[in-house]
Amino acid sequence: MTEGGTSEFPLEGELQPPMANGEVLFEEPWQGRIFAMTILLHQDGLFSWQEFQDELIEVIGRWDAVNDETRQYEYYEHFSVALKTLLNKKDLVASGELSRRIDEYASRPHGHDH
């Protein structure tokens, strides 16, 4: 069992909310946005679900292979890496272009960094 994850599965059953209330899908807003972008781009026909799935399997497979139990399993990090890899492969968003935009955003004066 991995350490650190506070809501790993033994707790889940007990803490499960009444099902008609649905459930908290995303722990942080960015996770929902990455998820939604993936769905929308797929729906627009820019890639097949299988293609995305293959990327995700690869990313998660690499993570599993390292098997460092001190790290938390961050599903949406993997989701995000898979999307970026696929967009780069499809020549939709080049990795370099994305890195530049990230640097630009990260160096903004307010908020966003620690």
Add this chain to the structure above:
Amino acid sequence: MSSSEASVRAEALESLLIDKGLIESDQIDQTISLYNERVGPMNGARVVAKAWKSTEYRQRLLEDGSKAIEEFGFIGGQIDKLVVVENTASVHNVVVCTLCSCYPWAVLGLPPRWYKDPAYRSRIVREPRKVLEEMGTVVSGDKLIRVWDSSAEIRYMVLPELPLEWSGLPESDLAERVSRDSMIGVEILAAPEDA
């Protein structure tokens, strides 16, 4: 990566996609609320309740899950092929995706956190009885446990056993009592002999 870095990366990607005209910000908001509000395990629960009430529907559901749920008009997609597996007096079914996190979104919403956890993904195959026990679900020793490994092409949903004491309830009441976990197969509904 810290969550603030992740957030900046997501924001950067979103802005690039918007600049390129591949996506609109409003669409993202709409998609998120769609999944938050309208896609969830309540859909699967309606299917289960109907199958409990109608032998004819139950047969169709077990024969061809994707076709049988068409009449509900669920959104959510990612169901090329839905296979419904039935719990019986002799078999208990449980669903996993050992490769990543394939899950029948249209009927169950998005997967719970533990479903995506490597511990569940690997251990449920090797020692299902033990993992189920750790999750508070004791499957009686005379039942066979079948583990179904989902893929991008085939998604599984469990049709739980109808607890005897619920058999007189109307379909709509039943639908409210079917839990998400029972449709993944990690919970047995209203196990009466539970101490």
